[in-house]
Amino acid sequence: MTNKTPSSSFSSYWQAWRGPGAWNFYFLVKFGLLWAGYLNFHELKNLAFLVFLLLPIKSDRLHRIRQWVAIPIGFGLFWHDTWLPGPESILSQGSQVAGFSTDYILDLVTRFINWDMVGAFFVLFVGWLFLSQWIRVTVFVVLAMVWLNVLNIAGPAISLFPATAAGTTAPAAAVRASASASGSPVIIGDIPAQTAPANSANISDWLNTFYSSEAKRKTPFPASLPEDSQPFQVLIINICSLAWSDIEETGLTAHPLWSHFDILFKNFNSATSYSGPAAIRLLRASCGQSAHKNLYQPAGEQCYLFDNLAKLGFPMHLMLDHNGQFGGFLKEVQENGGVSVPLMDQSKLPVNLLSFDNSPIYDDTAVLERWMNTVPGNERNATFFNLLPLHDGNHFQGNSKTADYKLRAQKLFDELDAFLTQLEKSNRRVMVIVVPEHGAALRGDKMQVSGLRDIPSPSITHVPVGVKFIGMKDPHQGAPIEINSPSSYLAISELVVRSLDGKNFVADHVDWNALTSGLPQTAPVSENANAVVVEYQNKPWVRLNGGDWVPYPQ
Incomplete structure (x- = not known):
């Protein structure tokens, strides 16, 4: 052997x-x-x-x-x-x-x-x-x-040459504060400080502090309106798939619609890149920003914007230019957003487009005209109107190819601009608030191809928000007042509260500075079910499926 x-x-x-x-x-x-x-x-x-x-x-x-x-x-x-x-x-x-x-x-x-x-x-x-x-x-x-x-032995998985910033037009959120003795984030003003070194553990700690801080924030609504308050309408127009990056990509930044507003938020974060969560966040605007998982749990009564308005004599109305069935959107608005009223009648409305699931999208001019003919203009009321014509995959009848986004956006902007002009010629007093859900991701980036929104990147969640007061005795003159501080839904709720008595509609002189200064600020934090994107020390970071934080690639 x-x-x-x-x-x-x-x-x-x-x-x-x-x-x-x-x-x-x-x-x-x-x-x-x-x-x-x-x-x-x-x-x-x-x-x-x-x-x-x-x-x-x-x-x-x-x-x-x-x-x-x-x-x-x-x-x-x-x-x-x-x-x-x-x-x-x-x-x-x-x-x-x-x-x-x-x-x-x-x-x-x-x-x-x-x-x-x-x-x-x-x-x-x-x-x-x-x-x-x-x-x-x-x-x-x-x-x-x-x-x-x-x-990379001492840090999380990153690209070989990680980018220092993502391609976003959002101004940097400058937050100056000092850290506490323990090294944990402290809160000075509305936003937790970001002084700790940018690493996965510190960003997670900061995010936890952010949500703890936001849980304590709310817009205080009055128990009742003063006797001399003036009636007016609140109309919130919630547009799917529209961000500043999409407007720039299509060359529509100079469209007359944007100069038609009295107030224009230039640094507004929608906090998500999907429709249902975006609508819920908007309809719960009276409380601070919550984590995604909490959106489908009951919130405090004080959080529901439309319920707060209803208690003060603003009856709710719900309007869509689609059937609201895809993804259970209508149900989410009614049950999780607190707009517990039936959908406004859609019978015999002309069809403008077919959706990505071949369901009809009605002509928005016709829908808005029905609103004017149905909802009384001389009484207090609040309407939530969700629009879908810009969603990816929408197409014209008889043509299965996705319709050109710029063509659809141009038509929608023209319609909204004409609607504001029509309102101005009426005898109505209306506070119109245009708030997109999220962007269309026309450009795409190294993380996601064009049209994919699984990750709420800065270019998708940085959306234009405009406010217009119709029927004022002393209307705003000149270019829109720009709000450049980092903002989100709480700022909208605060602006509504400041206008609740309706006295600005009959005032000989409106103090626009008092109306728009000191609005609540919110750090740019965006979240879907499996992805979170934050801006930390003026740079975007992303975390997928509960893993480590990595720089968002440029």
């Missing part, structure tokens, strides 16, 4: 080393995407996968089994390294995606194909085939992987 020495056993074992083979190309592609900033690369997990592929196995059968096992692991790890929606998000949105039309689904799929990137991958593939004849590519792959792990 021949006894093998340890050295011979080791030599035999080493001879079974085959290298990762074609998996080298897999890692080269990842390195290229990481260098370009398209990956949220997880170094240790990728190193473990590489070691799994490199581990010598003598048995050919076991080696083949490993190759087959590696395919789903490699695919899952690649998906995990991208910014694409995770399984939780896909499952949560699955029922809604099932409602999309086939043409719209195909349109979404084609947006994920970047032909420039496909060409670059082809060149890389040919280069790898050519060089691997003379060079051990595995050596470079292993060295690069080890270097990446050493480079």
